[in-house]
Amino acid sequence: MEEPPMEIDEAINDEEIEHTDNIEKVAENAEVNEENDYVYPSLFTSKTLLELSNSTWSRSKKARGDVQPYLRGCKWSPDGTCCLAVVNNDGVHVTELSRDLYSGNVSTDRSIDVMDSVIHVKESGLIYDFCWYPGMNSSVPESCCWLTTKQNSPIQMWDAFDGSLRCSYRGFNAVDEVEPAISVTFTPDGRQIIAGYRKCLRTFDVDRPGRDYLEHSLANSASCIDTNGNLVAVGSWNTSISLYNINEMGAYKSIGKMHGHGGGVTQVKFAADGLHLVSGARKDHRLLVWDIRYYRRPLNVLTRQVDTNQRIQFDISPCGKYLVSGGTDGIIKVWDENQVKWKTSLDCTDVTKDNVTYKFPLHRDSCNSVSIHPLRPIIATGSGQHHLINPITEDNDESNCDDKEQSETKDMKYSEVTENCLVFWWIGEVPDLT
Structure with a gap:
């Protein structure tokens, strides 16, 4: 990875984000650097989304009846060459972006690609969180990796070329048992890993796998994490969001807490300007936009549909x-x-008012995953959720076993409304669209 210009690097490293002026200086430096490097294209200019590629997962014939494969999240790699997707009961899949989409525009007569997984890691257990290495570049094989944290396991780093396990980072509880992390992310420079546990945050050095870490105690579980420079936002199942500042020694200094959600916080994300934070929660139809300089109350409230405890990205x-x-x-x-x-x-007094710009009905089932491509006007979406089996079946007629099996299958919500797929959509300009 190329190092940033010396003057920008020194300006950012010398800043300690403890008040409003310092936060604004870091954000301004980042914006200047971003403008000099790359101009991001305009999105949703045609008001129409074109399907580019798709991939689906189905239950194996030998699988148990209660096994339901569906997406639980997807994320583009930092270099935009591939997409990482977590499938329930089927581990982690890596799918590649078609070469013809690396540059140029697309036409309406382009055929839809059916994607196959180039890497499939068949992990057992529920995967809590995953993330790419921020400096990932396909031309540098050692930088191509991702992290996962799952049930009853340590944090694991996987190779994106062959799907092999590189190393693990282990956190231990008070009785010296391996404790799984609930959330995990890299610091922006990729040198450290910040993991959220039930009662603490643990910071690991990337180049030192094992059980060496720094620990910061928390009052509640860290359900989700995002970082921006020296700032760390930590969401919790108790509906609150905590802001921390990390110094050069790795010590956490509390800035404050934000309250406003009606359910456990499932995702927090900093905006590109570094001054705004967006958060979402389970069974909460609101996305809250925060200004981290004045974090006592939400700056804005946006509405979406979230009816389950599932994480909706x-x-x-x-x-x-x-x-x-x-x-x-x-x-x-x-x-x-x-x-x-x-x-x-905005004026949020009218709760029935929807201030959204565009709506796109893309899936028949829950759309739980969205990820915008880092360089191209492409978005990845994933669908699926767990469907309960209706315990009430109407089978009054005497029939053979085959008819009975068909009747039971018809009463299963999973068999009727399920959709578990990963789809790439073009969200840029379409020249030949009439």
Whole structure:
């Protein structure tokens, strides 16, 4: 990875984000660097999404009847060459972006690609969280890796070329038992791993696998984490969000807590400007936008459909203008800052008012995953959720075993409304669209 210019690097390293002025200086430096390197394309200009590629998962014939494969999250790699997806009861899958989509535009007559997983890691147990190495570059094989944390296991680092296990980072509880992390992320420079546990945060050095870590005690479980420079936002199942500042020694200094959600916080994400934070929660139809300089109350409230405890992902474009969220109704919602000032305070007194810019009904089932491509106008969406079996079956007629099996299958919600797929969509300009 290339090192940033010396003047920008020194300016950022010398800043200690303890008050508003320092936070704004870091954000301004980041914006200048971003403008000099790359100009992100405009999104949703055609108001139409074109399906580019898709991949689906189905239950094996030998699997138990209660096994339901569905996506639980997807994330583009930092270099944009592939997408990492977690499938319930089927581990982790890596799918590649088609070569013809690396540059140029697409036409309406382009055929839809059916994707196969280039890497499949058949992990057992429930995967709590996953993330890419921030400096991942396909031309540098040693940088191509991701982290997962799952039930009854330590944090594990996997190779993105062959799916092999590189190393693990182990946290231990008070009785010296391996404790699984609930959430995990890299620091922006990729040198450290911040993991959230039931009662603490633990910081691991990437180049020192094992059980060496720094620990910071928490009052509640760290359900989700995001970092921005020296700032760390930690969501909790008790509906609160905590802000911390990390110094050079790795010590955490509490900045404050934010309250406003009605359920456990499932995702927090900093905007590109470094001044705004967006959060979502389980069984909470609101996305809360926070100004970290004045964090006592939400700056804005955006609405989406979340009817389950499942984590429903949202994403912010690298340019910071677009906020996209999935929903249990299968509709993705888009807030465009050029048309809706979602980063500023709006009139939220009318709870029936929907201030969304665009709506796209893309899936028949819950759209639980969205991820915007880091370089191209492409978005990845994933669908699926756990469906309960209806305990009441109507089978009054005497029939043979085959008829009975068909009747039971018909009463299963899973067999009727399920959709578990990963789809890539074009969200840029379509020249030949009439």
